[in-house]
Amino acid sequence: MTELSTNTPKPRDVSAIVTAGLAKRYAAERRFRAFGIAAIAIAVAFVALLFSSIIGNGYTVFVQTHMRLDVELSADAIDPKGTRDATVLARGDYAGLVKGALRERFADVKKRRDKRKLHGLASQGASYDLRNMVLADPNLIGQRISVWLPVSDDADMLIKGHIPRHTGEGSRRISDKEIAWLDALAEAGDLETQFNVRFFTSGDSREPELAGIWGAVVGSALTLLVTIALAFPSGVATAVYLEEFAPRNRWTDLIEVNINNLAAVPSIVFGLLGLAVFLNFFGMPRSAPVVGGFVLAIMTLPTIIIAGRVALTSVPPSVREAAYGLGASPVQAVFHHVLPLAMPGMLTGAIIGMARALGETAPLLMIGMVAFIVDIPGSFTDPSTVLPVQVYLWADSPERAFMEKTSAAIMVLLAFLIVMNGAAVYLRKKFEVRW
Amino acid sequence: MKKTLALAALAAVTFAGAAEARDQIRIVGSSTVYPFSTTVAEQFGRSTSFKTPVVESTGSGGGLKLFCSGVGVDHPDITNASRAIKKSEVDKCQKNGVTSITEVKIGYDGIVLANSAKAPQMKLTRKQLFLALAKDVPAGEGKLIPNPNKTWKDVDASLPDLKIEVLGPPPTSGTRDAFAELALEGGCKKIKWVAALKKSDKNKYKAVCHSIREDGAYVEAGENDVLIVRKLEANPDAFGVFGYSFLDQNSDKVQGSVIEGVAPEFEAIADGSYPVSRPLFFYVKNAHVGKIQGIKEYLAEFTSNKAWGPDGYLADKGLVPMPEDERKRYQRDAANMFHNIM
Structure with missing residues (x-):
């Protein structure tokens, strides 16, 4: 007893040890919190840097410089015979009309070289705009109208400040004369930036001022529809069967290992699979959203299955047992009780998989979706491209104005992602059950 | 997995019909020719009633590989190349039934x-x-x-x-x-x-x-x-x-x-x-002319002076045009589809 009492410290000593160590423990705690805050700060700083550079480069895309010109829609250039037939109207020389209007505006430009430069101020889109106006209302022929027409990409870049004005003339793409013409237009109030409707409504183009994101948005939407329609039902079915019904044996173990492996396979492999199976074997069309959807569905399946199984295991066994106790069959127990409770987790997994599918370009390269496509896809078999591919294609284009388009396309892609992730949060909150 | 494949097979049967009737030109090939080819494709799509051709940038070698893989709607109609076709590629084409090709030189880079x-x-x-x-x-x-x-x-x-x-x-x-x-x-x-x-x-x-x-x-x-x-x-x-x-x-x-x-x-x-x-080219599969709508018209657009001429819109994109007599020759050849390299 006496031995013991000498060995055990007295109560006063314990508190002394605790007090001595206390400062150290507080410091450790403070240090850990500081590390956490620093980590978050670094992450936020990078995100802020990314966003500010993207938005800084791309926000100007929402407006497009237009100039006001008085265009004589002469019957000679559009419809000399007066037939008012749509195919004749579509073939009219609208580019000539725009050029004529520019020459009339700057009547003192005489030299051939200068005239070419002057004509270059207007975008090619100007003549398309005029054509569409005439097609919509043939009564305009013969009239003199004052219209706002888009300017070329170089002029647009100058007005938006992406081409510096004050460097030497030889080292920029726009000459002093062109700047003087634009300034004259601006002074007369005939040059202004307007909301860029075209960017949100048209497909790709080689002319930066005419290029739009809508074709890629539709392509992404069609592709993801196919992906979710295929991957979600089969993913959920696989997860439910493996988790609730399958016997535990070597075969199910093998399948499980394979599914986990597939989740880590580089995405290009799925593209090669798509090329070999869907295009070469089944002869499906190249560049089509349906094939893209198939490939991405196979890619997202493992993610959905794994998330689905985790969601199912997190449903307490008491729920199943209660259902069995009341006489439910295993199928009834799963479909009436377990699956509804696991649904929020499964949906979250599905949408995370979809978000990854939205950002993929590599597997689509092999099946021909990395392509220049102007027409907006109207069905699942029309050739189309997707948002990240559009970002890549524009980033690779030589024209300066495509840099702005690239950033804008990234913003649209981010918005698409935010909407999808928002939907995931909403669905989870809506179905979530707490116990 | 099985289910997906079964669904895929089912869908493939449904869509096989869609693949038969391709109504736009398909172009593959060099990334150097890509900016020019796409510009012409866009002009062609806007100024004619045909659909805009689909252009993929696969590199010259990759393009010729796809191009030479066979005749039919599953294979591209035109391939762009930043070099002339090689003997080995001609042989490969021939082996796969692509026996007649028109070569069009478009300019220099x-x-x-x-x-x-x-x-x-x-x-x-x-x-x-x-x-x-x-x-x-x-x-x-x-x-x-x-x-x-x-x-x-x-x-x-x-x-x-x-x-x-x-x-x-x-x-x-x-x-x-x-x-x-x-x-x-x-x-x-x-x-x-x-x-x-x-x-x-x-x-x-x-x-x-x-x-x-x-x-x-x-x-x-x-x-x-x-x-x-x-x-x-x-x-x-x-x-x-x-x-x-x-x-x-x-x-x-x-x-x-x-x-x-x-x-x-x-x-x-x-x-x-x-x-x-160096010269830049594109190659056309003669067997597809007439089968795929618009190939002749696309060639006509590409070889017109307003496209590849010294004042054409391709010059604005950086293509260096050929001298006039060379342009005329290739324009004639493209129109008649007889510049057959096989």
């Missing part, structure tokens, strides 16, 4: 060595370029040593004392092939005993003249020329290798080096005095 516009302009000969970038350089008669040149001054005393740092395309690129063939081989030929090798040992000659050093002086920057331009802007001591159209579009940021006394300018490439320039 200069390959430039460029640096930041802020740095002084470089004046080089092809021989200096070879000595700076070759993997092995000749040292005396018949002897090769690994390239010892660290700075441009090591290559030639008249050049600046700057570390050799050249960003360029990887070996898969047609631009790289053309650069090696036109610039490096052009310089390599100037060395007498190497030039003699061409007759005696062709493989060795090619290995000496076409191998680019791998010790870090030549940096493979991927196929993305925009990236090279940005890197040059950030590093005034570095040089980049890319097509003339990128120089043309970024003339405020980068400048082309003078090679053999000629600066890479539009006129110099057009008249052939700029030494590092």
Whole structure:
């Protein structure tokens, strides 16, 4: 007893040890919190840097410089015979009309070289705009109208400040004369930036001022529809069967290992699979959203299955047992009780998989979706491209104005992602059950 | 997985019908020709009642591989190439039933060595370029040593004392092939005993003249020329290798080096005095003409003066046009589809 009492410290000593160590423990705690805050700060700083550079480069895309010109829609250039037939109207020389209007505006430009430069101020889109106006209302022929027409990409870049004005003339793409013409237009109030409707409504183009994101948005939407329609039902079915019904044996173990492996396979492999199976074997069309959807569905399946199984295991066994106790069959127990409770987790997994599918370009390269496509896809078999591919294609284009388009396309892609992730949060909150 | 495959099979049967009736032209091939091809495709789509052709940038070799894989709607109609078709590719085409091809030369592209516009302009000969970038350089008669040149001054005393740092395309690129063939081989030929090798040992000659050093002086920057331009802007001591159209579009940021006394300018490439320039082509599958709507009209648009002429819209995109008689010849050939290379 006496031995013991000498060995055990007295109560006063314990508190002394605790007090001595206390400062150290507080410091450790403070240090850990500081590390956490620093980590978050670094992450936020990078995100802020990314966003500010993207938005800084791309926000100007929402407006497009237009100039006001008085265009004589002469019957000679559009419809000399007066037939008012749509195919004749579509073939009219609208580019000539725009050029004529520019020459009339700057009547003192005489030299051939200068005239070419002057004509270059207007975008090619100007003549398309005029054509569409005439097609919509043939009564305009013969009239003199004052219209706002888009300017070329170089002029647009100058007005938006992406081409510096004050460097030497030889080292920029726009000459002093062109700047003087634009300034004259601006002074007369005939040059202004307007909301860029075209960017949100048209497909790709080689002319930066005419290029739009809508074709890629539709392509992404069609592709993801196919992906979710295929991957979600089969993913959920696989997860439910493996988790609730399958016997535990070597075969199910093998399948499980394979599914986990597939989740880590580089995405290009799925593209090669798509090329070999869907295009070469089944002869499906190249560049089509349906094939893209198939490939991405196979890619997202493992993610959905794994998330689905985790969601199912997190449903307490008491729920199943209660259902069995009341006489439910295993199928009834799963479909009436377990699956509804696991649904929020499964949906979250599905949408995370979809978000990854939205950002993929590599597997689509092999099946021909990395392509220049102007027409907006109207069905699942029309050739189309997707948002990240559009970002890549524009980033690779030589024209300066495509840099702005690239950033804008990234913003649209981010918005698409935010909407999808928002939907995931909403669905989870809506179905979530707490116990 | 099984279910997906079953669904896929089902869908494939449904969509096989859709593949039969392709109503737009499909074009693949070179990334150098891509900007020109897409411009024409867009013009064609807007000015005719045909659908806009779909253009994929697969590289010259990849394009010809797809092109030669067979006849039918599953295979492309046209392939772009930044080099002429090779004998082996013609054989492959023939083996797969593609027995009749029309070749159309569309113009020229200069390959430039460029640096930041802020740095002084470089004046080089092809021989200096070879000595700076070759993997092995000749040292005396018949002897090769690994390239010892660290700075441009090591290559030639008249050049600046700057570390050799050249960003360029990887070996898969047609631009790289053309650069090696036109610039490096052009310089390599100037060395007498190497030039003699061409007759005696062709493989060795090619290995000496076409191998680019791998010790870090030549940096493979991927196929993305925009990236090279940005890197040059950030590093005034570095040089980049890319097509003339990128120089043309970024003339405020980068400048082309003078090679053999000629600066890479539009006129110099057009008249052939700029030494590092190459012809660009596209190839048309004759069996598809008439089967796929609009191929003839597309050719007519491409070979019209408003497209590929000296004042055409392709010149605005950086294509260097051919002389008039050459243009006329190819235009006629394209219209008749008889310039058959088989």
